[in-house]
Amino acid sequence: MDTPAQGRNRSSIDNEHSIRVRSANWHFTSKCNYHCTFCCTQKNEGDLELLQTAADVFHHLRRLGISKINFVGGEPFCSPLIFDLVKLAKEHGLTTSITTNGSLVTAEAIDRLSPYLDWMGLSVDSASDDTEKALGRGYGRHVSHAVHLSRLIRNAGIRLKINTTVTQMTASEDMHQVIATLSPDRWKIFQFLHVKGQNDHAVESLSISDRAFELFRERHMDVRLHNGFAPVFESADTMIDSYLMLAPSGNIYQNTHAPAPEIPLESIQPQDLPGILNIEKYSARGGIYDY
Numbered sequence: 001m002d003t004p005a006q007g008r009n010r011s012s013i014d015n016e017h018s019i020r021v022r023s024a025n026w027h028f029t030s031k032c033n034y035h036c037t038f039c040c041t042q043k044n045e046g047d048l049e050l051l052q053t054a055a056d057v058f059h060h061l062r063r064l065g066i067s068k069i070n071f072v073g074g075e076p077f078c079s080p081l082i083f084d085l086v087k088l089a090k091e092h093g094l095t096t097s098i099t100t101n102g103s104l105v106t107a108e109a110i111d112r113l114s115p116y117l118d119w120m121g122l123s124v125d126s127a128s129d130d131t132e133k134a135l136g137r138g139y140g141r142h143v144s145h146a147v148h149l150s151r152l153i154r155n156a157g158i159r160l161k162i163n164t165t166v167t168q169m170t171a172s173e174d175m176h177q178v179i180a181t182l183s184p185d186r187w188k189i190f191q192f193l194h195v196k197g198q199n200d201h202a203v204e205s206l207s208i209s210d211r212a213f214e215l216f217r218e219r220h221m222d223v224r225l226h227n228g229f230a231p232v233f234e235s236a237d238t239m240i241d242s243y244l245m246l247a248p249s250g251n252i253y254q255n256t257h258a259p260a261p262e263i264p265l266e267s268i269q270p271q272d273l274p275g276i277l278n279i280e281k282y283s284a285r286g287g288i289y290d291y
């Protein structure tokens, strides 16, 4: 197998083997009720259908030394399986996380999930409801609903993460106030990522230069979250090949490789992981932290 590890020097590869991949993102559904222009998964297809598949996936993740699973989509709450998935993952001893646009999340859903869910990530790209609507992120109440949810999530004892994608529409924004209001445990800021075949139409109007992303970082690097943590910034380059991603089938895939063949999870051994994703980037982007 031609791997990203090939071509790197010995100390680099030794370093890779000393760093363990501890987390995986499972894109278990491709359904979404939003139409974010910059979305990197909008052309994905397929949905997890059977919980038994999930039991097998969790078993293999534990065998590979993975300790945290992040349920992503699409929009996870478009699938009726999300509640059972989180519970089952917790029963397998995994730290559990959902990344959601929040629009379908209710107080009842948070109550139901709270015994099993460790982290909830809400996507908030702007302080302005109008800007979010213009980005296709919801229908005009996205930010105000996220502020409402942030209180419910924290009160339920679930740790809160905010995910922000920086585009041409938001690169000059100041998000200090909205982040202070949301009061997350973790804030991740992503540079717009062009994934071929997914968001080609948005490159001209939304992609930003490395310099523009750096200016956004400089403007917000003084932010301290309520636990004293600093925000984490991920450039487009840092994101490429630095995530362990699972398709709805539970197989491993990389959406930055075209075409993207799936690798059966059961065929992977722990020592194979550094050849599947770039461990140095995984570590550099803060993939390893106290869950």
Ligand code: SF4
Binding pocket: 032, 033, 034, 035, 036, 038, 039, 040, 041, 042, 073, 074, 075, 101, 137
């Ligand atoms: S909410 Fe997420 S999955 Fe849905 S369109 Fe927006 S970025 Fe894509």
